[in-house]
Amino acid sequence: CRENTEKIKLEVKEEEQETLEIHELNPIIDEVTRFVEPVFSDSIISKEVLFYKELDSTGTVTPIPMDRAVILYKNMMRRQRVSSLPIFEVLDTNTAVLVVQGAGFGGAIWAKILIDKETLEIKGIAFEHKAESEGYGDAITNASFEDQFIGLPVNLNQKTFILNKSVNKSRGDEHIIDVVSGATTTSHGAVEMVNAGLQRYREYLKEE
Numbered sequence: 001c002r003e004n005t006e007k008i009k010l011e012v013k014e015e016e017q018e019t020l021e022i023h024e025l026n027p028i029i030d031e032v033t034r035f036v037e038p039v040f041s042d043s044i045i046s047k048e049v050l051f052y053k054e055l056d057s058t059g060t061v062t063p064i065p066m067d068r069a070v071i072l073y074k075n076m077m078r079r080q081r082v083s084s085l086p087i088f089e090v091l092d093t094n095t096a097v098l099v100v101q102g103a104g105f106g107g108a109i110w111a112k113i114l115i116d117k118e119t120l121e122i123k124g125i126a127f128e129h130k131a132e133s134e135g136y137g138d139a140i141t142n143a144s145f146e147d148q149f150i151g152l153p154v155n156l157n158q159k160t161f162i163l164n165k166s167v168n169k170s171r172g173d174e175h176i177i178d179v180v181s182g183a184t185t186t187s188h189g190a191v192e193m194v195n196a197g198l199q200r201y202r203e204y205l206k207e208e
Contacts, residue, residue, distance in 0.1 A: 028070045028073050028074070029050065029066060029070065031112075032050065032073075032088050032097055032112065033050065035097065035112050035114065035124065035126055036050075036088075036090055036095075036097060036114060036124070038124070039095075039114060039123050039124050040090070040093070049090060049091045049092070050066075050088050050089065050090065050091070051063070051088075051089040051090075051091050052064050052065065052066055052068070052069035052086070052087070052088060052089075053069075053086075053087035053089060053204075054068065054069070054072060054084050054085070054086060054087065055084065055085040055087060055200075055201060055203065055204050056083065056084045057083040057084065059202075059203035060203075061087070061203070061204050069086045069087075069088065072084055072085065072086035072099075073086050073099055076099045076100070076101045076110050077101070077108060077110055077128070077130070078101075078108055079101075079103055079107060079108040079130075081101070082101070085098070085099065085200060085201065086099055087201075087204060090114075094116050094117050094118045094119075095114055095115065095116055095117065095123060096114075096115060096117055096204075097112050097113065097114050097115075098112075098113045098115060098197075098198065098201050098204075099111070099112055099113075099197075100113060100193050100194060100196075100197020100198060100200070101193065101197065102189050102190065102192060102193025102196070102197065103189050103193075104129055104132050104137050104140070104185065104186035104189045104190065105132060105133070105136075105137050105183065105185040105186045105189070106129070106130065106131035106132045106133060106137055106186075107129070107130040107131040107132075108129070108130040108131075109127065109128065109129045109130070109132070109140070109186070109189055109190060109193060110127075110128050110129075110193075111125055111126060111127045111128065111190070111193065111194065111197070112124075112125070112126045112128075113125050113194070113197075113198065115154065115198075115205075117205060119153060120153045120154045120155075120156070120205060121151065121152065121153050121154075122149050122150055122151065122152055122153075122154065123150065123151075124150060125146050125149045125150060125194075126141070126146065127140040127141050127145070127146060127190055128141065129141065129186075132183070132186055133183070135182075136180070136182045136183040136186070137180070137183040137185075137186035139180040139181075139183060140180060140183070140186055140187065140190045145177075145178075145180055145187075145190075148175075148177050148178060149161065149175075149177070149194065152175050154198050154205075155173075156198070156199055156202045156205060156206070158173075159174055159195045160174060160175060160194070160195055160198070161174055161175050161176075161177050161191045161194055161195055162174040162175070162176055162177065162191065163176075163177055163178075163179050163184075163187055163188055163191055164176050164177065164178050164179055165179050165184065177191050
């Protein structure tokens with residue numbers, strides 16, 4: 001009986017640990033959910049309508065559990081380039097949240113991008129950063145900068161966006177993005193991050 005009791009206690013402890021880990025993962029899923037909600041204001045969005053996938057270095061896309069998607073998302077918040085990318089599909093829609101990573105002036109920057117998989121139109125974008133200067137580099141998180149990307153289609157074969165300071169180098173088919181005043185390095189990093197980051201999802205988006 002004592003042995004069985006100890007076994008039951010161990011099982012309960014393991015279940016409690018698993019539950020704790022799930023709760024610890026919720027903030028990431030909630031973050032993605034809150035990002036998606038405004039675009040689908042006529043419906044209720046929750047974590048139950050997100051479907052998780054992974055794009056690996058070979059271009060293979062596979063379904064994954066929520067906790068794996070969260071780990072991949074957290075990896076994108078670091079400066080080191082990762083080999084596997086998270087995909088958050090919104091069920092019953094043609095959209096998915098893709099995460100891109102890059103480097104600003106002060107450190108790692110990343111962004112969530114809601115994209116229409118059929119038209120390749122950007123429906124929403126949210127930039128984040130680790131240590132950009134207040135009032136300068138961190139301005140990439142302002143709507144005035146982010147809104148410049150929304151509603152525009154992505155070109156998977158070449159650069160889609162170019163900074164206005166580099167307009168003389170434009171081929172004429174890129175969309176021009178205004179630089180954040182006093183934060184040219186971070187602005188350049190953000191634009192290049194979106195260009196290169198979305199191209200890394202080429203195999204996933206080409207499936208559509």
